[in-house]
Amino acid sequence: MENGHARNRVAVIGSGNWGSVASRLIASNTAKLPSFHDEVRMWVFEEILPTGKKLSESINQANENCKYLPGIKLGANVIADPDLENAVKDANMLVFVTPHQFVEGICKKLVDKLRPGAEAISLIKGMEVKMEGPCMISKLITSILGINCCVLMGANIANEIAVEKFSEATVGYKKDKEVATRWAKLFTTPYFLVSIVEDIEGVELCGTLKNVVAIAAGLVDGLDMGNNTKGSTECYSLKMSSRTVSAD
Ligand SMILES: NC(=O)c1ccc[n+]([C@@H]2O[C@H](COP(=O)([O-])OP(=O)(O)OC[C@H]3O[C@@H](n4cnc5c(N)ncnc54)[C@H](O)[C@@H]3O)[C@@H](O)[C@H]2O)c1
Incomplete structure (x- = not known):
């Protein structure tokens, strides 16, 4: 065009x-x-x-x-x-x-x-x-x-x-x-x-999964659990979300 x-x-x-x-x-x-x-x-x-x-x-x-x-x-x-x-x-x-x-x-x-x-x-x-x-x-x-x-x-x-x-x-x-x-x-x-x-897949997955990680990081901040917990939560949330989760 x-x-x-x-x-x-x-x-x-x-x-x-x-x-x-x-x-x-x-x-x-x-x-x-x-x-x-x-x-x-x-x-x-x-x-x-x-x-x-x-x-x-x-x-x-x-x-x-x-x-x-x-x-x-x-x-x-x-x-x-x-x-x-x-x-x-x-x-x-x-x-x-x-x-x-x-x-x-x-x-x-x-x-x-x-x-x-x-x-x-x-x-x-x-x-x-x-x-x-x-x-x-x-x-x-x-x-x-x-x-x-x-x-x-x-x-x-x-x-x-x-x-x-x-x-x-x-x-x-x-x-x-x-x-x-x-x-x-x-x-x-x-x-x-x-x-x-x-x-396409790499860009779309990164865009989507980062929001799952952000929610997990926010929960850890809210509970004042510290950076080590935040690090492990982020790894865990990525593992879980790559299985099933949908995110906005
Ligand atoms: N807001 C942001 O900062 C931002 C940034 C990047 C990506 N996104 C992505 O953009 C997408 C849209 O998010 P947003 O923040 O613009 O949404 P929003 O929450 O501001 O708006 C929701 C929209 O859905 C419409 N809606 C409600 N019921 C509907 C229906 N039955 N059928 C069709 N539309 C309906 C509403 O009229 C409204 O236009 C999401 O996937 C989000 O992850 C948002």
């Missing part, structure tokens, strides 16, 4: 805390890079706010996600869309950023609804645990939709990136370096440094 005639079009599937920040990052780039269409469609799981207003309408009116990212403008080229099919229909670059437990249902709704040649990237930390064992989210997306799926992971706290504090992340890809480079270009800003590595 980038070397062809049409410009790349991006849809973000998810509009929570990280989805809103990812849309903001992406929109700052699509607004200035000629290889991308300006508009970023952000699919919103519709919610009714305490005011009675729909979340998607509120986002489009205020250019702000008052529930999941209050106080931060998303960029005028971010359009909230509560209609999943409509949000993705023109996009050739799909960014998945919902909590992991919703991915399977969302993908099933998108079967045969995507633009030919669409590519995906998952920003989701977690695994789907099936009877046969754990299934990585990128694999789940590829198996249901039959499309290539890269991953983007890092030690990323959405609220810090929203206020442009420096952070870095890694795109994991399989074989197609040109596609990974295009994803990196879409996300990279002066305060968000993105590199690429030809290892």
Whole structure:
């Protein structure tokens, strides 16, 4: 697409805390890079706010996600869309950023609804645990939709990136370096440094399992048990999580 005639079009599937920040990052780039269409469609799981207003309408009116990212403008080229099919229909670059437990249902709704040649990237930390064992989210997306799926992971706290504090992340890809480079270009800003590595599984597992370790470390800190216990807990939590656990 980038070397062809049409410009790349991006849809973000998810509009929570990280989805809103990812849309903001992406929109700052699509607004200035000629290889991308300006508009970023952000699919919103519709919610009714305490005011009675729909979340998607509120986002489009205020250019702000008052529930999941209050106080931060998303960029005028971010359009909230509560209609999943409509949000993705023109996009050739799909960014998945919902909590992991919703991915399977969302993908099933998108079967045969995507633009030919669409590519995906998952920003989701977690695994789907099936009877046969754990299934990585990128694999789940590829198996249901039959499309290539890269991953983007890092030690990323959405609220810090929203206020442009420096952070870095890694795109994991399989074989197609040109596609990974295009994803990196879409996300990279002066305060968000993105590199690429030809290892989807390694990047996705590190992104997911680090959260399990973080929970264990937090428990040890809370109980004031010291660094030796923290070290052993981290090893133990990695061993356990590599067997079954799903994480957010
Ligand atoms: N928040 C972060 O700092 C951060 C950083 C890196 C990665 N992540 C990852 O990003 C993913 C999304 O996390 P988040 O923090 O944006 O989530 P969040 O908790 O802020 O938002 C939850 C989202 O899920 C939506 N939702 C609720 N019910 C739903 C349903 N039935 N179907 C579909 N959507 C539904 C909500 O509307 C909301 O948009 C997770 O996998 C998380 O691990 C988050």
